[in-house]
Amino acid sequence: MxxxxxxxxxxxxxxxxxxxxxxxxxxxxxxxxxxxxxxxxxxxxxxxxxxxxxxxxxxxxxxxxxxxxxxxxxxxxxxxxxxxxxxxxxxxxxxxxxxxxxxxxxxxxxxxxxxxxxxxxxxxxxxxxxxxxxxxxxxxxxxxxxxxxxxxxxxxxxxxxxxxxxxxxxxxxxxxxxxxxxxxxxxxxxxxxxxxxxxxxxxxxxxxxxxxxxxxxxxxxxxxxxxxxxxxxxxVGILPSGSAPDWNPPAWWAELDGSRPVVVVTQGTVANRDLSELVEPTLTGLADLDVTVVAALGREVDALSIPVPANARVAEFIPFDVLLPKADLYITNGGNGGTQQAIAAGVPVIAAGLTEDKPAVAARVAHHGLGVDLQTATPTPEAVATAAQLVLKDDQIRDNVRKLAQVYAAHDPLSEIERLILG
Known part of the structure; x- marks a missing residue:
């Protein structure tokens, strides 16, 4: 000890x-x-x-x-x-x-x-x-x-x-x-x-x-x-996202049954004061696509300023350890933790962010062929829709993500950090 x-x-x-x-x-x-x-x-x-x-x-x-x-x-x-x-x-x-x-x-x-x-x-x-x-x-x-x-x-x-x-x-x-x-x-x-x-x-x-x-x-x-x-x-790899034992699935959870692609969008837990930056353009841009959009807001659902489209489901919080395994695409403002959790779960990424470390995260996504860097924090609905359709159809991106997910799975960060601290 x-x-x-x-x-x-x-x-x-x-x-x-x-x-x-x-x-x-x-x-x-x-x-x-x-x-x-x-x-x-x-x-x-x-x-x-x-x-x-x-x-x-x-x-x-x-x-x-x-x-x-x-x-x-x-x-x-x-x-x-x-x-x-x-x-x-x-x-x-x-x-x-x-x-x-x-x-x-x-x-x-x-x-x-x-x-x-x-x-x-x-x-x-x-x-x-x-x-x-x-x-x-x-x-x-x-x-x-x-x-x-x-x-x-x-x-x-x-x-x-x-x-x-x-x-x-x-x-x-x-x-x-x-x-x-x-x-x-x-x-x-x-x-x-x-x-x-x-x-x-x-x-x-x-x-x-x-x-x-x-x-x-x-x-x-x-x-x-x-x-x-x-x-x-x-x-050393990424630490597990952790679970939320008290979380209860929403009534619509059974709809995420694989019958059509699931697209997850989030602005994280901090940079979510203005949902018109990414969440709302995503909901609008994908409204007519044959996908189910799940928006994890990180704040109250009433914060949305637009009607929720028919193909979208919205929640204040959904644990990533249960959500990402059901996802086919992850749209994010570029938070490093969430982006890597998605890739480790085998999910390609669309990143949109310009502050803190977010542009660097998006640059890694694009450089390694793991998704798309929109190079803006406020994309238009059309830009999100175009990128989503591209990534969902791109077999090379999905193959790159699958291979990298295996690299994440091979790491035990807790043991590696324990070894580093004890010398």
Whole structure:
């Protein structure tokens, strides 16, 4: 048995995989303490896990991010990305560092598994005074950010015949680092204020390379190849989505009997305030097709502003472990977890998203022939319908997805992460 601190920012998509990991490790006899925002106390304690809340700027509500008046002034792109990194990931560092030090002072014989963007362990790793965990493994619930001569965050740069692919990738990575310089500078200021003596690498690289090991929740075949990645980086597969034992199927559930294709559409659990971005265009665009559309809203059904078409079924929540095995196509705004769960279930993907890591997820879908990247967050009904008909008829896409689903099935992420943390 090991004593393990599991820490994640209070961001639903970053925290939920770590909670699944925490439950799995606790089931193997390890003593787990979960560190995250106070609003998730019940989720942690109901799972039978010890809970320690963060305080101050580290304890925010990700559901309110879309209502931040300063952020609302920004358009998707460099300004919004820098803003998000500064406020969601850098500003919380002092409070995260404080709670980690408190736990280690109580018992220094503890390991740390953190989400890659929970940065409370950085100060002591970079030379600041304080205690360090016995070993630190960072888990990435988003696509791998590590720059490489072989690729960028968004894939290999398109080049012409005879052009140097590696040089083009290096130039694009350098350009991305320059774009993120405001966040990098802010991170340096915060770390120096805590007494660090070392210079942190480029943000997107350092969150992967500074921990003792990095476990990326993905597999070869979905991630871009990086022949120059350090040995500390491991692609470990995806954690099971988990079940909802109290969930009762809706009255229409028996209609998903395979008699016609089932198309699932969702905007996830956070970016669903405006269902006109993707859910409603999908319902409208597919209304005349011989498919059954299942919209998992992640919020109340009354939030829809359009009538539900005759071939559509709508619910606030449906567990993916029971829904995806019935699906023939998954339409998403590009959330990394849901996209990979769909592919692991053998379901092709149509992705539409421009914020956070969503364009990078969509780029992986397109690059590996696993579906379609619509390259917009607000597709027209016609664009969704065209893409859906293409994917449903494309045998090559379906074959690519089936083969990659076998790769996911071959991984045991819980065992791989357990091995990484215990050394």
């Amino acid at each position: 090991a004593k393990i601190i599991i820490a994640a920012p209070p961001i639903t998509g970053e925290l939920l995989p770590l909670l699944r990991l925490a439950r799995g490790l606790a089931g193997r006899g390890h003593q787990i303490t979960v560190v995250t925002g106070s609003r998730f106390r019940a989720d942690v304690e109901n799972a039978g896990l010890a809970f320690t809340p963060v305080t101050g700027l580290a304890d925010f509500d990700d559901r309110l991010v879309g209502e931040d008046p300063e952020r609302m002034k920004l358009t998707p792109g460099p300004d919004m990305l820098n803003y998000d990194w500064k406020h969601a990931f850098v500003d919380p560092i002092p409070d995260q560092h404080a709670v980690l030090q408190h736990l280690l002072e109580q018992d220094p014989d503890q390991y740390l598994i953190s989400n890659v963007v929970w940065l409370g362990a950085l100060p002591t790793a970079m030379g600041a005074p304080g205690l360090r965990p016995r070993r630190w493994v960072a888990v990435s619930a988003v696509p791998l950010t590590l720059s490489s001569d072989d690729t960028t965050f968004f894939g290999p740069v398109p080049v012409g015949p005879g052009d140097d692919q590696k040089a083009a990738n290096r130039a694009a990575n350098a350009q991305f680092a320059t774009m993120m310089q405001p966040a990098q500078d802010h991170l340096g200021e915060v770390l120096r204020s805590l007494g660090t003596t070392k210079t942190f690498p480029t943000f997107s690289d350092g969150i992967i390379t500074v921990p003792d090991a990095a476990a990326v929740l993905t597999v070869p075949g979905f991630e871009f190849e990086r022949g120059d990645a350090p040995d500390s980086v491991h692609l």
